[in-house]
Amino acid sequence: xxxxxxxxxxxxxxxxxxxxxxxxxxxxxxxxxxxxxxxxxxxxxxxxxxxxxxxxxxxxxxxxxxxxxxxxxxxxxxxxxxxxxxxxxxxxxxxxxxxxxxxxxxxxxxxxxxxxxxxxxxxxxxxxxxxxxxxxxxxxxxxxxxxxxxxxxxxxxxxxxxxxxxxxxxxxxxxxxxxxxxxxxxxxxxxxxxxxxxxxxxxxxxxxxxxxxxxx
Amino acid sequence: xxxxxxxxxxxxxxxxxxxxxxxxxxxxxxxxxxxxxxxxxxxxxxxxxxxxxxxxxxxxxxxxxxxxxxxxxxxxxxxxxxxxxxxxxxxxxxxxxxxxxxxxxxxxxxxxxxxxxxxxxxxxxxxxxxxxxxxxxxxxxxxxxxxxxxxxxxxxxxxxxxxxxxxxxxxxxxxxxxxxxxxxxxxxxxxxxxxxxxxxxxxxxxxxxxxxxxxx
Amino acid sequence: xxxxxxxxxxxxxxxxxxxxxxxxxxxxxxxxxxxxxxxxxxxxxxxxxxxxxxxxxxxxxxxxxxxxxxxxxxxxxxxxxxxxxxxxxxxxxxxxxxxxxxxxxxxxxxxxxxxxxxxxxxxxxxxxxxxxxxxxxxxxxxxxxxxxxxxxxxxxxxxxxxxxxxxxxxxxxxxxxxxxxxxxxxxxxxxxxxxxxxxxxxxxxxxxxxxxxxxxxxxxxxxxxxxxxxx
Amino acid sequence: xxxxxxxxxxxxxxxxxxxxxxxxxxxxxxxxxxxxxxxxxxxxxxxxxxxxxxxxxxxxxxxxxxxxxxxxxxxxxxxxxxxxxxxxxxxxxxxxxxxxxxxxxxxxxxxxxxxxxxxxxxxxxxxxxxxxxxxxxxxxxxxxxxxxxxxxxxxxxxxxxxxxxxxxxxxxxxxxxxxxxxxxxxxxxxxxxxxxxxxxxxxxxxxxxxxxxxxxxxxxxxxxxxxxxxx
Numbered sequence: 068x069x070x071x072x073x074x075x076x077x078x079x080x081x082x083x084x085x086x087x088x089x090x091x092x093x094x095x096x097x098x099x100x101x102x103x104x105x106x107x108x109x110x111x112x113x114x115x116x117x118x119x120x121x122x123x124x125x126x127x128x129x130x131x132x133x134x135x136x137x138x139x140x141x142x143x144x145x146x147x148x149x150x151x152x153x154x155x156x157x158x159x160x161x162x163x164x165x166x167x168x169x170x171x172x173x174x175x176x177x178x179x180x181x182x183x184x185x186x187x188x189x190x191x192x193x194x195x196x197x198x199x200x201x202x203x204x205x206x207x208x209x210x211x212x213x214x215x216x217x218x219x220x221x222x223x224x225x226x227x228x229x230x231x232x233x234x235x236x237x238x239x240x241x242x243x244x245x246x247x248x249x250x251x252x253x254x255x256x257x258x259x260x261x262x263x264x265x266x267x268x269x270x271x272x273x274x275x276x277x278x279x280x281x282x283x
Numbered sequence: 284x285x286x287x288x289x290x291x292x293x294x295x296x297x298x299x300x301x302x303x304x305x306x307x308x309x310x311x312x313x314x315x316x317x318x319x320x321x322x323x324x325x326x327x328x329x330x331x332x333x334x335x336x337x338x339x340x341x342x343x344x345x346x347x348x349x350x351x352x353x354x355x356x357x358x359x360x361x362x363x364x365x366x367x368x369x370x371x372x373x374x375x376x377x378x379x380x381x382x383x384x385x386x387x388x389x390x391x392x393x394x395x396x397x398x399x400x401x402x403x404x405x406x407x408x409x410x411x412x413x414x415x416x417x418x419x420x421x422x423x424x425x426x427x428x429x430x431x432x433x434x435x436x437x438x439x440x441x442x443x444x445x446x447x448x449x450x451x452x453x454x455x456x457x458x459x460x461x462x463x464x465x466x467x468x469x470x471x472x473x474x475x476x477x478x479x480x481x482x483x484x485x486x487x488x489x490x491x492x493x494x495x496x497x498x499x
Numbered sequence: 500x501x502x503x504x505x506x507x508x509x510x511x512x513x514x515x516x517x518x519x520x521x522x523x524x525x526x527x528x529x530x531x532x533x534x535x536x537x538x539x540x541x542x543x544x545x546x547x548x549x550x551x552x553x554x555x556x557x558x559x560x561x562x563x564x565x566x567x568x569x570x571x572x573x574x575x576x577x578x579x580x581x582x583x584x585x586x587x588x589x590x591x592x593x594x595x596x597x598x599x600x601x602x603x604x605x606x607x608x609x610x611x612x613x614x615x616x617x618x619x620x621x622x623x624x625x626x627x628x629x630x631x632x633x634x635x636x637x638x639x640x641x642x643x644x645x646x647x648x649x650x651x652x653x654x655x656x657x658x659x660x661x662x663x664x665x666x667x668x669x670x671x672x673x674x675x676x677x678x679x680x681x682x683x684x685x686x687x688x689x690x691x692x693x694x695x696x697x698x699x700x701x702x703x704x705x706x707x708x709x710x711x712x713x714x715x716x717x718x719x720x721x722x723x724x725x726x727x728x729x730x
Numbered sequence: 731x732x733x734x735x736x737x738x739x740x741x742x743x744x745x746x747x748x749x750x751x752x753x754x755x756x757x758x759x760x761x762x763x764x765x766x767x768x769x770x771x772x773x774x775x776x777x778x779x780x781x782x783x784x785x786x787x788x789x790x791x792x793x794x795x796x797x798x799x800x801x802x803x804x805x806x807x808x809x810x811x812x813x814x815x816x817x818x819x820x821x822x823x824x825x826x827x828x829x830x831x832x833x834x835x836x837x838x839x840x841x842x843x844x845x846x847x848x849x850x851x852x853x854x855x856x857x858x859x860x861x862x863x864x865x866x867x868x869x870x871x872x873x874x875x876x877x878x879x880x881x882x883x884x885x886x887x888x889x890x891x892x893x894x895x896x897x898x899x900x901x902x903x904x905x906x907x908x909x910x911x912x913x914x915x916x917x918x919x920x921x922x923x924x925x926x927x928x929x930x931x932x933x934x935x936x937x938x939x940x941x942x943x944x945x946x947x948x949x950x951x952x953x954x955x956x957x958x959x960x961x
Contacts, residue, residue, distance in 0.1 A: 109661075115756075115903050122961050125961070131760075131900060133756075133757055133758070145659060145661035147705040149902065151903050156831075191807035192807060193806055193809070197830070228856075230854065327938065331671050331672050344729055347528045347656075347669060353579060354728055355729060359926075364669060364933075367600065367673050369910075369936070371603055376840075376841050377843065378910075405584075406577045408598045409576035412620055413598050417843055443624060447624075604844065615847070616839070617845040633862075635862070635873055635875055668931065699899070700902075
């Protein structure tokens with residue numbers, strides 16, 4: 068299992084029965100692989116779908132049925148289609164239980180930066196800002212560090228924010244961390260990962276609760 | 284034919300083929316009687332109908348199909364139903380060609396007062412303010428004077444306005460008048476009505492064009 | 500499979516004194532008469548009601564108002580309800596009027612997580628009194644804050660068990676707007692079908708907005724054709 | 731009977747230099763490729779385009795942009811179009827980005843005859859720079875003015891001859907919003923049926939919003955499944 072799959076599998080466990088969730092681009096798109104087929108969850112897509120299922124079986128693609136990332140998808144019984152205004156009404160109006168989002172940087176107070184690197188990467192805003200700011204819970208799925216090994220979890224984001232104080236939980240290939248009023252708290256460790264490694268690769272103090280840390 | 288029917292019949296002649304119109308309460312509701320069955324007009328109702336037809340034939344009323352005044356109505360081929368937000372989007376967004384409205388008072392500059400008599404009559408606002416302010420044309424259908432003979436067409440309205448400078452045409456049991464940048468202009472006279480009577484019953488100067496005034 | 504169907508007996512727990520309650524309908528069509536009765540029977544009082552109009556005397560939300568259960572009514576027009584107009588004139592209920600389409604937009608904005616809308620409707624009238632006015636591109640605009648409820652009571656023609664709703668004809672009106680604009684959305688439905696039976700392109704209110712679906716056992720007389728409106 | 735069907739050859743007269751053109755679609759679904767070709771062939775230039783994204787390189791509105799016909803693009807995200815991102819970075823086209831749902835709301839507000847909307851989206855980000863900010867009930871709100879076009883180009887699955895439109899699945903997206911928000915609304919339709927054939931409860935865009943319906947003779951390759959998006 069790749070590190071992305073590990074993160075996605077752990078992220079899937081965040082979903083409570085009956086919740087409405089949105090899966091951002093990147094790692095979140097593979098979360099559905101780790102949801103049991105009969106688990107009651109409703110997946111929303113910004114382009115106007117509620118009740119998305121798995122990616123379409125090859126050869127059965129429907130030219131009118133893609134997700135917000137452009138992939139051909141299937142729908143489940145009870146699905147509905149709607150326009151872009153209603154789609155974001157759902158997001159901003161408080162009916163989205165969890166947004167799973169990728170990150171360039173996350174701060175210890177839950178600020179999220181994931182849409183722009185000035186001068187380098189500026190493809191636009193998309194739906195991410197509304198998802199980050201208005202989902203009832205934001206779960207960030209990300210590698211713990213950048214490709215060149217620098218921490219992505221920082222005291223303060225250096226990149227322009229997507230939304231302030233929006234992240235509730237961070238899931239990486241090393242750990243699950245919660246954003247709390249008293250800072251980041253280690254909740255779980257990945258298999259075969261030690262506390263020390265996580266502390267070293269995190270750019271901010273991380274509270275380690277007493278007792279055994281659960282492993283995922 | 285009653286004076287209301289005369290006004291309604293003349294009002295019906297204001298509609299050009301293909302137009303979208305809204306019929307306010309009172310005299311406007313009887314306009315459809317004077318539209319030829321095959322004349323292409325689309326009647327909108329604020330409660331979410333486009334393509335209304337005549338009142339329902341007695342005994343065939345549909346409990347789910349009323350107009351904004353509460354009367355049971357029929358629909359024509361090509362009709363559609365929608366919510367109250369879209370219904371007023373259509374009105375405010377410039378897709379309503381004519382609103383036919385009643386009046387308590389109209390000013391010579393086209394101000395309309397028809398929703399409140401402070402201390403006496405204040406049932407609310409309804410859709411009238413949006414119809415008056417945003418229809419592409421507002422045609423007022425009204426008796427020329429109040430029940431006690433005072434002019435309804437005034438230099439300035441004394442009652443709180445519904446909308447300012449919104450009325451294009453006034454149709455009464457005596458005359459058809461246009462609101463123009465240089466004041467009110469007499470366009471047509473009702474059968475057997477003389478210019479003098481109209482001038483006397485109008486509370487403001489009325490320009491009478493040279494030549495024969497058409498009769499309706 | 501998610502199942503939001505709910506029995507009438509369970510509704511009591513959702514109602515409380517002082518709530519803001521949005522109620523669908525424009526006249527009889529779309530008014531959730533049985534949910535209104537449930538609210539009435541719950542005993543909740545001090546309510547703020549949001550509805551296009553107050554139904555007609557002794558019907559629908561007029562019953563809540565006549566029994567003194569509503570502190571305030573946010574509405575558009577009361578032309579067909581002399582009883583409530585009388586109560587308003589005697590100061591027995593506070594009434595806030597909005598242009599019909601602006602009321603719709605305020606509710607929609609609440610549902611859409613907006614802070615409000617900017618409009619010029621009423622800009623030259625007494626309506627602008629006590630409104631916040633700003634300038635946008637050199638043009639005056641009335642600020643109309645978004646409106647949300649604690650509860651919305653919705654009438655649907657068809658629902659599925661997951662909470663997708665379809666309305667019929669002119670019974671749609673304010674229902675789909677209010678179904679987005681409250682913390683708890685309760686829909687009564689004339690017919691409830693299993694999830695998957697409705698065409699996803701025909702659904703008017705997607706399931707995520709709806710918390711409870713209550714099947715209507717039998718349409719009562721109030722839902723029928725009103726004899727005095729038959730011409 | 732009103733008949734808004736229109737032949738492709740007649741479209742030329744509706745296009746002009748400098749127009750603001752709204753174009754439906756989110757990716758391939760709902761993008762009116764043939765209407766975009768008609769606009770391209772008309773020779774109109776100096777256009778301001780409004781679309782969720784710029785399609786992908788060499789497809790849809792990317793063709794208009796790549797041929798230098800658009801002065802400005804109002805959009806949400808260009809992640810799948812490196813060509814247009816390159817042109818933007820070289821200053822060959824002006825691009826204004828909005829959060830996707832706020833772009834939708836601005837267009838909807840234009841269609842609904844509002845002056846604008848008030849939102850807190852982006853209030854703690856660089857987005858608020860150069861925005862008008864007001865306070866509503868003690869809370870900061872970004873003023874987002876309404877957006878309208880001279881023309882909207884819409885793709886419908888089914889239209890009737892009067893101009894009622896029905897969209898299919900995720901091809902709905904921005905189409906019903908843009909269909910309310912321009913002085914002239916042109917819809918291409920995969921199937922055109924006589925007025926009266928569509929269920930009035932299933933119509934997504936009522937006829938009054940639509941000026942012209944152009945029947946699609948045959949769906950071209952661009953409307954099909956994109957091989958590089960098949961997993």
